[in-house]
Amino acid sequence: MTNLEGLVIAERSTGETGKTVTLLTRKLGCIDVYVRGGQKSNKSLSSTQLFCYADYSLEEKCDARGVLRFYYNSSEPKRLFYNIRLDAKKLALACYFAEIMLFAVPFGQDSENVMRLTLNTLHYLDNGERDEALLKCIFELRLLCETGFLPNLLCCSKCCKVEDDAMHLNLATGDLTCSDCADGEEGLYDFVMDKSLLYIVRYISLVEYERLFNIRVSQKYLERLDSFTEGFVQYHYGKKFKRLGFYKML
Numbered sequence: 001m002t003n004l005e006g007l008v009i010a011e012r013s014t015g016e017t018g019k020t021v022t023l024l025t026r027k028l029g030c031i032d033v034y035v036r037g038g039q040k041s042n043k044s045l046s047s048t049q050l051f052c053y054a055d056y057s058l059e060e061k062c063d064a065r066g067v068l069r070f071y072y073n074s075s076e077p078k079r080l081f082y083n084i085r086l087d088a089k090k091l092a093l094a095c096y097f098a099e100i101m102l103f104a105v106p107f108g109q110d111s112e113n114v115m116r117l118t119l120n121t122l123h124y125l126d127n128g129e130r131d132e133a134l135l136k137c138i139f140e141l142r143l144l145c146e147t148g149f150l151p152n153l154l155c156c157s158k159c160c161k162v163e164d165d166a167m168h169l170n171l172a173t174g175d176l177t178c179s180d181c182a183d184g185e186e187g188l189y190d191f192v193m194d195k196s197l198l199y200i201v202r203y204i205s206l207v208e209y210e211r212l213f214n215i216r217v218s219q220k221y222l223e224r225l226d227s228f229t230e231g232f233v234q235y236h237y238g239k240k241f242k243r244l245g246f247y248k249m250l
């Protein structure tokens with residue numbers, strides 16, 4: 001028997017009465033868990049719903065091909081994020097976050113910080129104390145940083161200048177170049193940032209988690225930040241996420 005804290009980020013019917021949920025966990029990344037009778041059982045219902053965070057007790061078994069499988073045994077819900085499930089737009093945004101994680105957080109990956117980021121983001125989405133558009137940007141950018149794509153944000157990669165009216169951040173290399181070193185040239189993957197936008201990007205990428213959600217961003221900069229974080233996600237994860245399109249339609 002294995003005991004794990006997990007967050008349900010996907011669910012689907014399996015067979016006539018069972019269902020399979022995907023849990024984001026701290027130690028094992030994303031894992032699939034089969035819930036016997038999960039389509040009907042009241043016992044397992046609340047903690048195998050989308051965006052339930054719970055303590056799970058799981059059985060581990062190897063199938064005929066030697067692949068490790070997890071089976072639901074029991075659970076103790078810790079947080080249900082009710083308001084997210086009651087609001088179509090919040091739900092669509094949370095489903096987009098889940099879709100990125102299914103893609104970017106594989107089985108077996110240590111996901112302590114990803115779990116922390118996700119639970120904090122859902123907390124603020126649920127209680128409505130932060131702008132949804134800002135939560136989207138914070139989640140996208142910080143998730144990239146936590147999954148190996150932290151840009152080199154400290155200074156210009158060529159002359160070490162820390163600030164400039166226009167700094168070019170190359171999405172492909174993650175390197176910054178100041179306007180003198182860029183010599184007026186805008187590279188194919190360059191995103192040009194003024195001082196304020198660079199400050200915001202540095203803050204979200206580097207600040208400790210206790211202060212991450214304290215940042216406030218004006219509408220003007222929120223739009224520019226959004227265009228940067230979305231482009232950065234698309235570049236590194238190499239795909240368009242279907243649920244982002246759905247969120248934007250609402």
Ligand SMILES: [Zn+2]
Nearest residue numbers: 156159178181
């Ligand atoms: Zn420079």
